[in-house]
Amino acid sequence: MTTETFEFQVEARQLLQLMIHSVYSNKDVFLRELVSNASDALDKLRLEKLRDDSLDADVSDLHIRIDVDKDARTLTVRDNGIGMSYEEVGRLIGTIANSGTATFLKELREAQEGGDAEGLIGQFGVGFYSGFMVADEVTLVTRRAGESQGTRWTSRGESTYTLERADDAPQGTSVTLHLKPADPENQLHDYTSPWKIREIVKRYSDFITWPIRMVPETAGEGDAAPEPETLNSMKALWARSRDEVSDDEYHELYKHISHDWREPLETIRLQAEGTFEYQALLFVPAHAPHDLFTRDFQRGVQLYVKRVFIMDDCEALLPPYLRFVKGVVDAQDLSLNVSREILQQDRHIRMMQRRLTKKVLSTIKEIKAKDADRYATFWREFGTALKEGLVTDSENRDAILAVSSFATTHAAEPTTLAQYVERMKDGQDDIYYITGESRESIENSPHMEVFRDKGVEVLLLTDAVDEVWVDAVGEYEGKKLRSVAKGEIDLDGKSDEKADGEREKQAEEYAGLLGWMQEQLDEDIKEVRLSARLTVSPACVVSDSHDLTPALENMYRAMGQ
Numbered sequence: 168m169t170t171e172t173f174e175f176q177v178e179a180r181q182l183l184q185l186m187i188h189s190v191y192s193n194k195d196v197f198l199r200e201l202v203s204n205a206s207d208a209l210d211k212l213r214l215e216k217l218r219d220d221s222l223d224a225d226v227s228d229l230h231i232r233i234d235v236d237k238d239a240r241t242l243t244v245r246d247n248g249i250g251m252s253y254e255e256v257g258r259l260i261g262t263i264a265n266s267g268t269a270t271f272l273k274e275l276r277e278a279q280e281g282g283d284a285e286g287l288i289g290q291f292g293v294g295f296y297s298g299f300m301v302a303d304e305v306t307l308v309t310r311r312a313g314e315s316q317g318t319r320w321t322s323r324g325e326s327t328y329t330l331e332r333a334d335d336a337p338q339g340t341s342v343t344l345h346l347k348p349a350d351p352e353n354q355l356h357d358y359t360s361p362w363k364i365r366e367i368v369k370r371y372s373d374f375i376t377w378p379i380r381m382v383p384e385t386a387g388e389g390d391a392a393p394e395p396e397t398l399n400s401m402k403a404l405w406a407r408s409r410d411e412v413s414d415d416e417y418h419e420l421y422k423h424i425s426h427d428w429r430e431p432l433e434t435i436r437l438q439a440e441g442t443f444e445y446q447a448l449l450f451v452p453a454h455a456p457h458d459l460f461t462r463d464f465q466r467g468v469q470l471y472v473k474r475v476f477i478m479d480d481c482e483a484l485l486p487p488y489l490r491f492v493k494g495v496v497d498a499q500d501l502s503l504n505v506s507r508e509i510l511q512q513d514r515h516i517r518m519m520q521r522r523l524t525k526k527v528l529s530t531i532k533e534i535k536a537k538d539a540d541r542y543a544t545f546w547r548e549f550g551t552a553l554k555e556g557l558v559t560d561s562e563n564r565d566a567i568l569a570v571s572s573f574a575t576t577h578a579a580e581p582t583t584l585a586q587y588v589e590r591m592k593d594g595q596d597d598i599y600y601i602t603g604e605s606r607e608s609i610e611n612s613p614h615m616e617v618f619r620d621k622g623v624e625v626l627l628l629t630d631a632v633d634e635v636w637v638d639a640v641g642e643y644e645g646k647k648l649r650s651v652a653k654g655e656i657d658l659d660g661k662s663d664e665k666a667d668g669e670r671e672k673q674a675e676e677y678a679g680l681l682g683w684m685q686e687q688l689d690e691d692i693k694e695v696r697l698s699a700r701l702t703v704s705p706a707c708v709v710s711d712s713h714d715l716t717p718a719l720e721n722m723y724r725a726m727g728q
């Protein structure tokens with residue numbers, strides 16, 4: 168049988184080098200990654216069989232099995248799940264499709280120069296390749312459910328891997344790690360010890376809903392082979408009561424479903440009883456993913472029906488502006504065959520989405536009330552996404568506004584609208600804001616001069632979505648939201664007659680100049696007029712209150728409108 172040798176894709180090679188030379192101290196997590204992949208593979212097979220009963224696959228005893236061989240120094244993680252075809256092995260294992268990983272590598276190179284690589288490695292899930300932290304050779308044998316021939320993949324983690332056909336492969340995948348030589352100094356890392364394996368599985372993978380089995384050490388020569396024991400409790404965390412589950416257990420579930428190695432910022436539980444029963448376990452991550460604002464961002468939480476995994480990224484369960492929330496929703500009364508299309512139209516799902524949305528928003532409110540630092544982290548990472556809800560979710564607009572905060576001229580930390588209103592000057596009727604690309608550019612804008620002079624607070628809005636929500640929201644507690652760059656600005660309340668008279672006089676005086684300017688600029692502007700808004704700069708461009716702002720104009724133009 169022919170063996171083909173392939174080069175790893177460049178990014179994959181870099182990641183492998185990192186794993187091989189890893190200084191990352193917590194090597195135990197490689198087992199979590201392999202078990203996580205095996206669990207995904209079992210979920211996928213059960214689902215595929217459910218959709219297509221004619222699939223030639225055995226689903227009678229889906230499980231994960233771990234075998235250690237002390238003499239050969241190997242550790243094998245085996246599943247009888249979906250498996251991979253020859254082509255899939257090359258594509259899924261030989262390359263890194265995930266764009267987040269490419270960004271990670273770039274950050275990592277920069278961190279290495281600064282000497283902080285270890286911290287960063289701990290923050291990213293590196294999946295299958297993490298096996299190379301503990302092994303000097305990895306063999307993967309797999310057969311796709313429904314196919315007759317298997318595939319063997321082998322690599323020493325250097326620049327190449329080999330692929331060959333394997334005729335005898337059972338359904339599913341086995342990954343065998345040829346462990347690096349034992350370190351006599353460090354018995355803690357003896358991955359051929361069943362005790363050690365049991366401990367790691369308990370710690371990281373207890374909630375996995377498939378049995379993880381291991382054959383205990385044989386008592387002696389000639390004894391009957393002992394029965395495998397199941398290492399995990401398999402209890403779905405979302406179905407257990409709060410006081411039965413530790414924070415660590417919740418965090419491990421988060422890591423499994425989010426592929427994030429860091430702890431979440433917040434865990435949210437919800438149990439709905441009654442005619443449409445469901446349980447939800449949601450997580451707010453502590454860091455925004457790199458691709459949160461790209462079109463192909465995979466949003467949504469996992470959907471289970473009566474403990475059976477149905478789909479990843481179920482976008483019907485939360486609105487787009489909460490797309491950063493991860494987690495599991497387990498519904499009792501849906502069909503196992505439910506499709507995305509049906510979910511989009513289902514009345515119960517819509518009610519569920521409303522309830523989950525309110526729960527997430529009230530949790531953010533609690534964080535804000537209780538813990539300023541954690542709220543600041545939340546807002547820094549996800550505020551931009553949340554503000555989209557001010558435009559799209561009028562039902563929850565007030566709740567979103569209550570947890571939104573904005574940079575301002577009058578405080579170092581972002582401020583809420585409520586705080587702004589409290590600070591408003593006597594006689595000030597409106598809430599002023601300015602939009603632009605960066606804080607520096609808008610702080611130096613000529614529009615700001617008169618506000619600075621009079622000490623009037625201005626919100627400094629720099630996200631593209633800001634231009635849209637301020638219009639959608641319009642006012643807060645009866646105070647209009649007003650752009651400093653639009654229309655007439657009158658900060659002295661009712662303009663007194665004396666000032667009016669003076670301006671008229673000035674207008675006469677400068678009529679010649681204004682007329683000449685108007686002529687010169689006629690193509691580009693509507694009107695040239697004297698203004699009270701400038702104190703230092705000689706001139707500035709102002710929009711009518713109803714005109715598009717320059718940034719929005721650019722946005723629409725870019726969209727071809």
Ligand code: ADP
Nearest residue numbers: 204205208250251259260293294295296340426
């Ligand atoms: P991730 O799990 O984040 O996608 P991994 O590096 O852990 O990344 O795995 C890469 C891909 O390889 C998986 O998405 C999956 O398609 C495939 N894969 C890995 N392990 C298995 C397995 N045991 N059975 C089937 N497919 C697997």
Ligand code: MG
Nearest residue numbers: 203204294295
């Ligand atoms: Mg994985």
